Amino acid sequence: MTTPATHGATAAGPADSPTGGPARGPAGASLLVRAATGRPGPYPPVWFMRQAGRSLPEYRALREGSSMLDACRTPDLITEITLQPVRRHGVDAAIFFSDIVVPLVATGVGVDIVPGVGPVVDEPIRDRAAVERLRPLTPDDVPYITEAVRTLTRELGSTPLIGFAGAPFTLASYLVEGGPSRDHARTKALMHDDPSLWHALLERIGGIARTYLAVQIDAGASAVQLFDSWAGALSLADYTEFVLPHSRAVLEPLAGSVPRIHFGVGTGELLVAMRGAGADVVGVDWRVSLDEAARRLGPGAIVQGNLDPALLSASWPVVERAVRRVVAQGRAADGHIFNLGHGVPPDTDPEVLTRIVELVHSLA
Amino acid sequence: MTTPATHGATAAGPADSPTGGPARGPAGASLLVRAATGRPGPYPPVWFMRQAGRSLPEYRALREGSSMLDACRTPDLITEITLQPVRRHGVDAAIFFSDIVVPLVATGVGVDIVPGVGPVVDEPIRDRAAVERLRPLTPDDVPYITEAVRTLTRELGSTPLIGFAGAPFTLASYLVEGGPSRDHARTKALMHDDPSLWHALLERIGGIARTYLAVQIDAGASAVQLFDSWAGALSLADYTEFVLPHSRAVLEPLAGSVPRIHFGVGTGELLVAMRGAGADVVGVDWRVSLDEAARRLGPGAIVQGNLDPALLSASWPVVERAVRRVVAQGRAADGHIFNLGHGVPPDTDPEVLTRIVELVHSLA
Numbered sequence: 209m210t211t212p213a214t215h216g217a218t219a220a221g222p223a224d225s226p227t228g229g230p231a232r233g234p235a236g237a238s239l240l241v242r243a244a245t246g247r248p249g250p251y252p253p254v255w256f257m258r259q260a261g262r263s264l265p266e267y268r269a270l271r272e273g274s275s276m277l278d279a280c281r282t283p284d285l286i287t288e289i290t291l292q293p294v295r296r297h298g299v300d301a302a303i304f305f306s307d308i309v310v311p312l313v314a315t316g317v318g319v320d321i322v323p324g325v326g327p328v329v330d331e332p333i334r335d336r337a338a339v340e341r342l343r344p345l346t347p348d349d350v351p352y353i354t355e356a357v358r359t360l361t362r363e364l365g366s367t368p369l370i371g372f373a374g375a376p377f378t379l380a381s382y383l384v385e386g387g388p389s390r391d392h393a394r395t396k397a398l399m400h401d402d403p404s405l406w407h408a409l410l411e412r413i414g415g416i417a418r419t420y421l422a423v424q425i426d427a428g429a430s431a432v433q434l435f436d437s438w439a440g441a442l443s444l445a446d447y448t449e450f451v452l453p454h455s456r457a458v459l460e461p462l463a464g465s466v467p468r469i470h471f472g473v474g475t476g477e478l479l480v481a482m483r484g485a486g487a488d489v490v491g492v493d494w495r496v497s498l499d500e501a502a503r504r505l506g507p508g509a510i511v512q513g514n515l516d517p518a519l520l521s522a523s524w525p526v527v528e529r530a531v532r533r534v535v536a537q538g539r540a541a542d543g544h545i546f547n548l549g550h551g552v553p554p555d556t557d558p559e560v561l562t563r564i565v566e567l568v569h570s571l572a
Numbered sequence: 573m574t575t576p577a578t579h580g581a582t583a584a585g586p587a588d589s590p591t592g593g594p595a596r597g598p599a600g601a602s603l604l605v606r607a608a609t610g611r612p613g614p615y616p617p618v619w620f621m622r623q624a625g626r627s628l629p630e631y632r633a634l635r636e637g638s639s640m641l642d643a644c645r646t647p648d649l650i651t652e653i654t655l656q657p658v659r660r661h662g663v664d665a666a667i668f669f670s671d672i673v674v675p676l677v678a679t680g681v682g683v684d685i686v687p688g689v690g691p692v693v694d695e696p697i698r699d700r701a702a703v704e705r706l707r708p709l710t711p712d713d714v715p716y717i718t719e720a721v722r723t724l725t726r727e728l729g730s731t732p733l734i735g736f737a738g739a740p741f742t743l744a745s746y747l748v749e750g751g752p753s754r755d756h757a758r759t760k761a762l763m764h765d766d767p768s769l770w771h772a773l774l775e776r777i778g779g780i781a782r783t784y785l786a787v788q789i790d791a792g793a794s795a796v797q798l799f800d801s802w803a804g805a806l807s808l809a810d811y812t813e814f815v816l817p818h819s820r821a822v823l824e825p826l827a828g829s830v831p832r833i834h835f836g837v838g839t840g841e842l843l844v845a846m847r848g849a850g851a852d853v854v855g856v857d858w859r860v861s862l863d864e865a866a867r868r869l870g871p872g873a874i875v876q877g878n879l880d881p882a883l884l885s886a887s888w889p890v891v892e893r894a895v896r897r898v899v900a901q902g903r904a905a906d907g908h909i910f911n912l913g914h915g916v917p918p919d920t921d922p923e924v925l926t927r928i929v930e931l932v933h934s935l936a
Contacts, residue, residue: 391917397886400894440838443858443880474804476841477859494807495841516807518757519764526764553755 234366235430240301243543244467250572252544253300258551259293260305276321286356308374311420314349332386342412345419354427361428371424375436376414376454399450410454418458433469440474459486494549499540510543598730599794604665607907608831614936616908617664622915623657624669640685650720672738675784678713696750706776709783725792735788739800740778740818763814774818782822797833804838823850858913863904874907
């Protein structure tokens with residue numbers, strides 16, 4: 209892959225910015241984009257899933273009095289929250305502050321994010337009529353996203369911004385179950401009982417996710433990550449038949465624009481399939497070592513991960529040893545972006561994250 | 573492995589029954605024991621994890637007014653609850669009705685089972701003094717277990733009874749965290765921060781689990797299953813260093829007594845290591861197909877599993893297709909015990925389970 213070009217990323221048609229945002233140039237030479245395109249620098253770039261969030265006191269202060277959904281639709285809040293961990297930790301990338309349900313809400317789906325619970329859907333989607341009420345997302349539905357990304361890419365300068373969306377399966381699980389689910393039983397029953405309805409649902413959700421990412425790319429994001437948080441609940445056979453085509457429909461049209469990272473938890477069995485869905489970079493949780501992940505993925509593998517977030521509460525020597533091991537194992541791949549194997553736990557001491565960034569940067 | 577012999581199974585010394593319980597003979601020729609020892613019958617034996625439990629109306633009726641812990645210490649209730657699914661579904665094995673914390677409680681650890689939550693520990697165990705307060709289990713601590721197993725093996729006749737215990741890691745996670753945990757962060761921090769304390773803790777818990785299984789074997793159980801429900805949260809490296817030796821210390825002394833089944837959820841990366849811990853039969857969740865599990869385990873692999881329990885709420889044709897696929901894939905192993913990939917969900921229609929048993933029995 210060559211230096212990213214932005215135009216044409218919007219699913220709805222060519223982008224209105226002819227040659228990419230003002231920040232695309234410097235961020236295109238960033239360690240993150242280099243690692244993601246198989247041209248690694250002296251050390252792996254570092255960022256943390258959920259780096260913008262509850263582990264930071266400045267985040268908790270800023271969020272006081274605003275709901276999650278309101279924060280995700282307010283450009284000033286999005287911008288400030290996205291920048292906080294970059295300033296504090298010196299990470300090598302910003303991750304766009306949003307929630308996977310934001311684009312659904314923008315198309316009129318009734319969803320609230322309930323603190324301590326997660327997304328709760330007013331009317332679960334389980335029949336044809338409900339699926340047909342889902343309408344496509346257009347860039348005009350999310351002007352606050354375009355505005356926030358533009359501001360961010362300007363403010364971030366040479367630090368790349370990673371755009372963000374939830375993958376079709378994970379979004380579908382929330383919509384079908386009506387909220388978070390441990391076993392995804394209704395979702396799995398629906399996919400098997402009525403494959404035609406299932407595929408219609410995922411096509412619509414996939415279109416929404418694709419546009420949501422395209423809007424962020426058009427406004428200047430240097431990379432995107434598609435989160436399929438729950439994909440690890442599926443067997444490879446179910447993933448391949450019911451999910452992969454829809455994740456591919458999100459990621460493939462973005463080929464040649466910016467690097468595409470694809471991540472799920474507990475997806476050791478799915479890594480090759482997830483790469484096949486159009487991932488330039490495959491996110492790996494802590495259960496599979498990065499050298500083993502690289503072996504499974506084969507030549508040209510580029511991986512992201514995979515420090516066990518549970519270790520962030522251990523003593524520093526334990527963390528240091530684990531970080532060094534992750535970096536060493538990542539050398540087996542053709543590119544490595546250092547990250548956790550899942551999101552930052554809310555009770556993490558942010559000092560530890562800062563020290564990890566410094567440590568990885570010292571491992572040239 | 574030859575026909576099981578019971579004597580000597582009790583970790584504390586030779587068993588008091590010289591030649592095995594009265595039911596050992598006929599149950600020793602059961603399909604379950606045959607499959608578990610590499611001498612498969614015409615079709616795979618079937619049982620379901622959590623078959624004795626909330627999916628059965630007769631269970632809910634019987635449990636009314638008694639706490640989970642009380643039920644697990646009352647021989648009449650244990651016996652009746654264990655027999656209910658055998659009568660109703662015609663499964664090929666009974667699983668001893670108990671809870672993994674029962675042997676801990678029997679040694680004086682303060683634990684309650686809170687409905688809707690799970691085990692909650694009065695004083696989490698996180699330091700040397702707390703570890704040293706854990707004392708060994710003796711058969712005299714659990715007379716109700718011996719009594720219930722004896723009654724059951726008599727009542728069950730040729731249907732084998734599977735004994736039951738929680739594995740050291742899963743028990744340790746409850747004790748260290750103080751209750752159920754999603755990320756096991758304190759547990760993982762402890763194992764890495766203070767390996768000596770960790771190993772001391774797991775040695776004691778392992779001794780308790782070993783004795784708990786031995787008591788059941790001495791009283792007549794035809795097989796045992798060691799549940800390491802949470803092991804799938806660990807990387808292979810952590811499992812191998814911090815858990816495997818302790819699971820092995822539970823299972824190895826039982827070699828040559830009865831078949832030992834070892835199961836955890838999300839353990840695709842750990843199957844070979846779990847076999848190495850002394851499992852005659854490796855339980856597999858639905859994420860890894862049984863033919864792939866057999867391939868990973870290599871020659872002589874005997875597997876248990878692995879219908880996705882989420883599919884139990886799908887329509888019958890979907891269930892039937894999935895059951896047939898599991899049976900077909902299980903033929904790749906040298907022995908296969910049909911089961912779900914995890915426990916029966918509480919809202920399962922029990923009729924579906926009965927039909928599954930009939931279907932598997934028809935697939936000779």
